[in-house]
Amino acid sequence: MKLSMLKFAGKFSLLLLSLIVSAMFLAGCGEEKKDAAEGAAPAAVEKVTLKLAMDADPVSLDPHVQLSGGMLQYSHMVFDPLVRYDADMNFQPRLAEKWERIDDLTMRFHLREGVKFHSGNEFTADDVVFTLERLKKSDDYKGLFEPFVGATAVDKYTVDLKTKEPYGLVLNMATYIFPMDKKFYSGTDDKGKPKDLIVKTDYSFALENESGTGPFAVTQREIGVKTVFTRFADYWDKSGNVDIITLTPIKNDATRVAALLSGDVDFIMPVPPQDLERIKGTDGLNLVTMSGSRIITFQLNSERNPALKDPKVRLAMAYAYNNNGVVEKVMNGFATAAGQMSPKGYVGHKDELTPRFDLDKAKALMAESGFSDGFECTMIAPNNRYVNDEKISEAFVSMMSKIGIKVALKTMPKAQYWDQFDAQVADIQMIGWHADTEDSGNFYEFLSMCRNADTGYGQYNSGNYCNAKVDELTVAAQVETDMAKRATQCQEVEQIQYDEAGFLPLHWQNLSWASKSNMNTEVIVNVMNFPYFGDLVIK
Amino acid sequence: MFAFAVKRIFQAMIVMLIIACIGFAIKHNFGDPIRDLVGQRVTPAERAEMREKLGLNDPFMVQYVRFLGDVLHGDLGQSYFFKKPATEVIIKKAPATLELVFCSALIIILLSVPMGIYSAIKPQKWFSRFVMGTSIIGVSMPVFLTAILLIYIFSVELHWLPSYGRGETVQIFGWWDSGMLTIDGLKHLIMPSIALSSIMLPLFIRLIRSEMLEVLESEYVKYAWAKGLKPRRVWMVHAFKNTLLPVITVGGVQLGIMVAFTILTETVFQWQGMGSMFIESVERSDTSLMVAYLVFVGLIFVLVNTAVDIIYGLVNPTIRVAGRK
Numbered sequence: 099m100k101l102s103m104l105k106f107a108g109k110f111s112l113l114l115l116s117l118i119v120s121a122m123f124l125a126g127c128g129e130e131k132k133d134a135a136e137g138a139a140p141a142a143v144e145k146v147t148l149k150l151a152m153d154a155d156p157v158s159l160d161p162h163v164q165l166s167g168g169m170l171q172y173s174h175m176v177f178d179p180l181v182r183y184d185a186d187m188n189f190q191p192r193l194a195e196k197w198e199r200i201d202d203l204t205m206r207f208h209l210r211e212g213v214k215f216h217s218g219n220e221f222t223a224d225d226v227v228f229t230l231e232r233l234k235k236s237d238d239y240k241g242l243f244e245p246f247v248g249a250t251a252v253d254k255y256t257v258d259l260k261t262k263e264p265y266g267l268v269l270n271m272a273t274y275i276f277p278m279d280k281k282f283y284s285g286t287d288d289k290g291k292p293k294d295l296i297v298k299t300d301y302s303f304a305l306e307n308e309s310g311t312g313p314f315a316v317t318q319r320e321i322g323v324k325t326v327f328t329r330f331a332d333y334w335d336k337s338g339n340v341d342i343i344t345l346t347p348i349k350n351d352a353t354r355v356a357a358l359l360s361g362d363v364d365f366i367m368p369v370p371p372q373d374l375e376r377i378k379g380t381d382g383l384n385l386v387t388m389s390g391s392r393i394i395t396f397q398l399n400s401e402r403n404p405a406l407k408d409p410k411v412r413l414a415m416a417y418a419y420n421n422n423g424v425v426e427k428v429m430n431g432f433a434t435a436a437g438q439m440s441p442k443g444y445v446g447h448k449d450e451l452t453p454r455f456d457l458d459k460a461k462a463l464m465a466e467s468g469f470s471d472g473f474e475c476t477m478i479a480p481n482n483r484y485v486n487d488e489k490i491s492e493a494f495v496s497m498m499s500k501i502g503i504k505v506a507l508k509t510m511p512k513a514q515y516w517d518q519f520d521a522q523v524a525d526i527q528m529i530g531w532h533a534d535t536e537d538s539g540n541f542y543e544f545l546s547m548c549r550n551a552d553t554g555y556g557q558y559n560s561g562n563y564c565n566a567k568v569d570e571l572t573v574a575a576q577v578e579t580d581m582a583k584r585a586t587q588c589q590e591v592e593q594i595q596y597d598e599a600g601f602l603p604l605h606w607q608n609l610s611w612a613s614k615s616n617m618n619t620e621v622i623v624n625v626m627n628f629p630y631f632g633d634l635v636i637k
Numbered sequence: 638m639f640a641f642a643v644k645r646i647f648q649a650m651i652v653m654l655i656i657a658c659i660g661f662a663i664k665h666n667f668g669d670p671i672r673d674l675v676g677q678r679v680t681p682a683e684r685a686e687m688r689e690k691l692g693l694n695d696p697f698m699v700q701y702v703r704f705l706g707d708v709l710h711g712d713l714g715q716s717y718f719f720k721k722p723a724t725e726v727i728i729k730k731a732p733a734t735l736e737l738v739f740c741s742a743l744i745i746i747l748l749s750v751p752m753g754i755y756s757a758i759k760p761q762k763w764f765s766r767f768v769m770g771t772s773i774i775g776v777s778m779p780v781f782l783t784a785i786l787l788i789y790i791f792s793v794e795l796h797w798l799p800s801y802g803r804g805e806t807v808q809i810f811g812w813w814d815s816g817m818l819t820i821d822g823l824k825h826l827i828m829p830s831i832a833l834s835s836i837m838l839p840l841f842i843r844l845i846r847s848e849m850l851e852v853l854e855s856e857y858v859k860y861a862w863a864k865g866l867k868p869r870r871v872w873m874v875h876a877f878k879n880t881l882l883p884v885i886t887v888g889g890v891q892l893g894i895m896v897a898f899t900i901l902t903e904t905v906f907q908w909q910g911m912g913s914m915f916i917e918s919v920e921r922s923d924t925s926l927m928v929a930y931l932v933f934v935g936l937i938f939v940l941v942n943t944a945v946d947i948i949y950g951l952v953n954p955t956i957r958v959a960g961r962k
Contacts, residue, residue: 151801157718158720164674164675164676165675165676165677165678166676237675237679237683237687238675238676238678238679241678241679241680242678297720298674298675298687298717298720299674299691299715299717299720300715300720301720301721305720321718321719322719322909322914322917323909346801346802346907347907348801348907349904349907349913349917350904350905350907352785352788352905353788353800353801353905353906353907356785356788356789356792356793356800356801357792357800357801357907359792359793360788360792360793360796360799360800361796362792362799362800362801482920511668511920512672512920513667513668513669513672513673513919513920513921513922514666514667514668515668516668516669516672517668517669517672520681531677534676534677534678544677544678554680557680557681558677
């Protein structure tokens with residue numbers, strides 16, 4: 099009895115298996131016929147679709163949940179800012195058509211009329227007021243908007259932004275104001291929570307719903323898998339012609355490139371440095387690269403290691419480090435060697451401050467200093483945060499050994515790195531920085547002003563570099579509204595840092611985008627790495 | 638049978654509890670999850686406040702007891718990145734991985750059995766030598782290299798197969814996103830399944846071959862030949878059935894290992910399953926999700942091994958599963 103039962107079970111499972119397999123094939127065949135039928139009847143209007151692959155997708159539909167490159171790229175697709183940067187870093191009117199300074203503390207914005215949100219609501223000055231209030235509640239943005247008192251609606255299409263003190267960067271900050279739909283985000287959701295709540299680790303209304311004024315509305319989304327953006331029919335700017343964007347995150351560099359080469363996607367960003375040549379050499383593909391604004395530096399901790407307190411030693415290290423060599427050999431030319439923090443185009447940039455590789459000079463400086471026999475020191479760097487971060491650090495170690503400095507390097511993944519960085523566990527620590535204000539002052543405030551727990555200045559200055567003059571100039575530049583005077587102040591800071599070698603600037607990482615060549619990729623990209631997909635035209 | 642099932646469920650729960658505890662104990666070494674949630678501008682004080690809100694500042698034992706209490710209610714914690722309960726995320730991602738493993742297992746079974754048998758009964762033929770030769774290459778080639786090679790040959794150069802992702806999926810049972818019911822989905826399945834099966838396939842061919850060779854030398858097979866049975870019957874019924882026992886044992890263990898290998902395969906093919914999710918959660922120190930993944934994989938191991946024990950009894954009547962009379 100039992101035996102026959104077992105046999106039956108065995109046969110039954112075999113039968114089941116063959117059923118599944120045949121069902122698969124049948125389903126497959128049916129699908130194919132349907133495809134063929136669709137292909138035969140030409141579609142009435144061909145939708146212009148862009149298949150986009152990036153290394154990550156937006157973490158939320160709420161633009162205020164995190165201040166990161168990815169979230170800003172998303173914001174430019176679904177929301178639209180008051181003003182934005184054009185390719186030459188000038189301000190371009192978007193939802194604000196024009197603006198004027200009323201007094202030292204107030205900037206008046208005249209808003210575009212007849213603009214609609216995705217929900218159908220009309221865009222007015224109230225939405226700007228609402229958005230600024232919400233920005234000041236966001237953990238990530240409140241620091242940026244600290245200088246602001248708030249916004250007041252003068253009439254339906256006019257809004258005043260007021261600052262606590264005179265502030266030269268009101269327009270820079272206006273690029274971060276992506277008006278949100280006040281009516282849409284007011285009230286409570288099904289779960290009884292306010293709709294405007296900003297939540298980082300749990301459900302919120304804004305996490306899954308959006309209503310912006312931007313060129314695209316999110317019509318389908320599975321986090322980490324796929325996001326579909328559909329052209330908003332009532333969008334006021336008609337420069338672009340893309341109807342649908344499907345965004346797929348492809349984390350693996352080789353896979354992302356292969357997807358473009360095989361034609362499975364139309365546009366990828368970023369392009370890994372090792373594949374630049376290959377894409378450049380492929381017919382039908384267009385590679386766009388640009389010098390970026392993220393500076394990579396080594397901070398030299400003068401409090402941990404007495405040798406690094408000596409400016410001569412620091413200068414010797416600056417002379418011993420071959421910026422151009424690393425850019426060429428390690429970065430495959432995919433970076434711009436730096437002698438200062440501010441990239442070209444920033445107010446603090448000074449053309450004379452270039453890398454100064456000179457080994458003899460470095461050796462001479464070492465001999466002059468009290469450490470002619472060299473010394474030992476420790477160093478940490480991340481191994482998955484910046485492009486080739488580990489290799490750059492290794493190159494640095496071997497360059498330092500030529501002037502007698504023995505560096506013990508330890509690298510680690512970024513998830514563990516930043517706690518170590520904050521704890522200042524090593525004498526030399528790596529950090530890259532992108533100024534979220536697109537302004538030189540931001541570099542100094544976070545990386546080179548004296549560390550001060552109360553004011554928050556020098557928060558990421560793990561080298562403990564401290565020069566009262568740098569502090570004085572940076573603070574003065576914050577409230578300076580005369581742009582020419584501001585530029586001199588910032589350039590003076592760069593000069594001081596250069597002369598003292600307060601830290602070692604390495605290079606600015608380049609930016610890269612690759613697409614099929616039937617679109618105007620070079621027009622929509624910019625140094626902030628916020629491609630304006632709303633303006634993309636596919637021929 | 639009932640006693641057996643109860644015993645197994647009990648064992649499974651203990652195994653999963655132990656895995657959960659180990660996972661919890663090591664999660665502190667993966668870094669601070671807050672770092673991935675905030676921009677560079679957020680001050681240390683604000684980060685500390687967030688840690689406090691998420692209960693990350695509590696003493697280890699307090700967190701641990703709270704965690705155990707939640708686990709007993711089936712709650713493995715909240716994924717910081719997905720902003721959902723970790724179990725929900727895992728259940729959403731599991732079908733992709735399970736389908737991939739299923740297809741690879743199918744490839745392995747369908748290819749290794751005939752190849753293994755053939756190379757055992759005709760060891761001198763050129764095909765057998767060819768199979769043995771290539772299987773050495775297969776064993777020694779890392780999965781990600783196989784995967785990238787496949788992509789470059791079949792997607793980039795020949796444009797035959799899609800290079801990444803799962804393609805079009807259909808929802809069945811209301812929650813299972815299946816890629817096996819559409820042509821597009823099946824096309825996307827081909828390369829990842831081949832890549833994943835590439836490590837186990839040579840192993841199984843060799844295993845079946847060597848077991849089969851041994852059995853073919855045994856007395857009862859000689860007796861069967863002497864009886865004048867047809868070669869087919871000797872090979873398939875007398876010899877092959879008896880080579881299956883070790884194959885099933887190894888197969889059970891290897892199926893579990895294959896789930897682990899999906900981590901590499903899924904990362905290269907941007908396959909949206911649990912494997913790539915796990916790697917990403919490690920990078921983001923999304924600790925609840927990491928622990929949930931470990932527990933879920935532990936469950937799969939226990940289930941597979943239980944199934945192996947049952948099948949063992951079916952194939953070999955001299956073995957009785959404990960608890961059965």
